[in-house]
Amino acid sequence: MIVFGADYYLAKNPDVAFARADPFTHFLLFGFREGRDPSPDFDVSWYLAVNGDVATSGINPLVHYNDFGRFEGRAPSSEPIGVRALVVKDITVNEDDGKANFVITRTGGSLGSITLDYKTTPKTAADGVDYIGVSGSLTFKPGESTKTVTVTLIKDGAPEPDETFGFEIANVQGSFFDAGASRLKATATLTERTIPLVSVADVTVNEDARIAAVTITRARDGRHHGRRVRDQGRHRDRRQRLSRGREHDHDVARRDDGDGAGADPSRRSPRGDRDVQPRPQGRPGRQDRRRHRHRHDPERRDRHRR
Numbered sequence: 001m002i003v004f005g006a007d008y009y010l011a012k013n014p015d016v017a018f019a020r021a022d023p024f025t026h027f028l029l030f031g032f033r034e035g036r037d038p039s040p041d042f043d044v045s046w047y048l049a050v051n052g053d054v055a056t057s058g059i060n061p062l063v064h065y066n067d068f069g070r071f072e073g074r075a076p077s078s079e080p081i082g083v084r085a086l087v088v089k090d091i092t093v094n095e096d097d098g099k100a101n102f103v104i105t106r107t108g109g110s111l112g113s114i115t116l117d118y119k120t121t122p123k124t125a126a127d128g129v130d131y132i133g134v135s136g137s138l139t140f141k142p143g144e145s146t147k148t149v150t151v152t153l154i155k156d157g158a159p160e161p162d163e164t165f166g167f168e169i170a171n172v173q174g175s176f177f178d179a180g181a182s183r184l185k186a187t188a189t190l191t192e193r194t195i196p197l198v199s200v201a202d203v204t205v206n207e208d209a210r211i212a213a214v215t216i217t218r219a220r221d222g223r224h225h226g227r228r229v230r231d232q233g234r235h236r237d238r239r240q241r242l243s244r245g246r247e248h249d250h251d252v253a254r255r256d257d258g259d260g261a262g263a264d265p266s267r268r269s270p271r272g273d274r275d276v277q278p279r280p281q282g283r284p285g286r287q288d289r290r291r292h293r294h295r296h297d298p299e300r301r302d303r304h305r306r
Contacts, residue, residue, distance in 0.1 A: 001066050002076055005039040005142075012037065032060050040143040043077035050075075085181035086116065086169060092189040093153070100131070100151045100188045102167045106140050108181070114140040117171040118149055125163035125190055130154055133165075153190065163190045 009023040010016060013036055016026050027038050035045045042062055048055040051074060054064050065076055085107045093100045106114065119135035120127070127133040132152040140147060149167070169184040198218055205212045 001070065002039055002041050002062065004062065008039060009036070027062075028060060032062065038062050041076055046078050047074075047076065085178055086114070086172060087183045088167060088169060088186040089183070090187045090189070092191060095130075095153055095155050095190050095192050098153050098155070100153060100190075102149045102151070102186060102188070104138075104147045104149065104169065106145045106147075108178075113142060115171075115173045116140075116169050118167065118169050120151055121166035121168060123164045123166055123187070125165040125188075127165070128154075129156070130163055130190060131165055131188075151188070159192070162192075164188060165190075 004024055004027065006023045009027060009031070013023075013026075013031070016023060016031075027036065031038070032044050037044050039062075042065065044061050047061045047065065047069075051061075051064075051069070054061055054069075057064075065074065069076070087105045087107060088102055091100060091102065102118075104116075104118075115137065116139075117135075117137050120131070120133045122133070125131055131154060134149065134151055136149075138147050138149070151165075151167075164187050167186045167188065169182075172179065172182070172184075198216060200214065200216050203212060203214055
């Protein structure tokens with residue numbers, strides 16, 4: 001059954017809208033005689049031209065079709081009725097794009113309306129982690145052939161293999177729909193854009209400079225961190241100079257005791273700030289061993305003093 005479209009009729013006939021006439025009444029009395037269509041699904045001129053008996057009878061063609069024509073297999077317009085099928089295809093989308101668009105295509109013509117339900121289903125990609133799941137209903141109005149459902153993606157920033165989630169269509173209702181000719185399930189594959197983790201630029205340096213500055217750039221998620229790396233030969237030379245400088249400072253400190261010349265260098269520290277006892281050479285004697293024991297045994301130390 002084809003329903004009269006009041007908004008469609010007024011949009012196609014601005015003179016009727018300007019006159020503020022009731023669109024349905026105008027069509028029943030005058031519109032069909034003037035070849036004005038009541039809906040995008042019904043072609044008045046074509047219906048009367050193909051069905052001479054209807055034109056001869058003077059009956060309103062839309063009324064005839066709804067009461068008799070559709071049961072007799074008569075077409076409402078030149079567009080072939082055929083079958084109405086829905087097709088949704090698999091898609092591959094990069095995670096950085098931020099969204100995945102499922103396009104539902106209506107095939108076999110655009111006559112009549114089709115209503116359907118849709119939803120996303122998790123697979124290797126998790127709902128709420130890799131994407132935000134959606135569900136709902138939509139309607140193909142007469143003349144519409146495509147609808148788009150958008151799913152928001154979540155960028156986690158962590159390197160990972162490709163992941164997938166599903167999209168399903170169910171509860172399709174409408175005239176001339178053939179589920180057998182339809183494809184009601186699809187899969188979205190989420191990929192990641194390949195980003196080099198580290199990159200090094202070529203440099204040119206004069207060998208007399210003794211320094212080669214190399215910039216290493218780490219790229220990830222749009223953040224670039226540059227680091228300057230010194231040549232290994234530069235580090236080796238610096239360590240050698242520091243080592244020679246320390247030895248020189250120690251020699252000067254041993255020669256200069258700070259109390260005048262002639263002091264015993266063996267009793268001065270390398271910094272020359274305090275006396276030090278000479279380190280005993282060889283195996284300690286009996287007196288040294290007794291002193292060592294007394295130091296760690298208070299009772300024996302007191303007994304020795306008495």
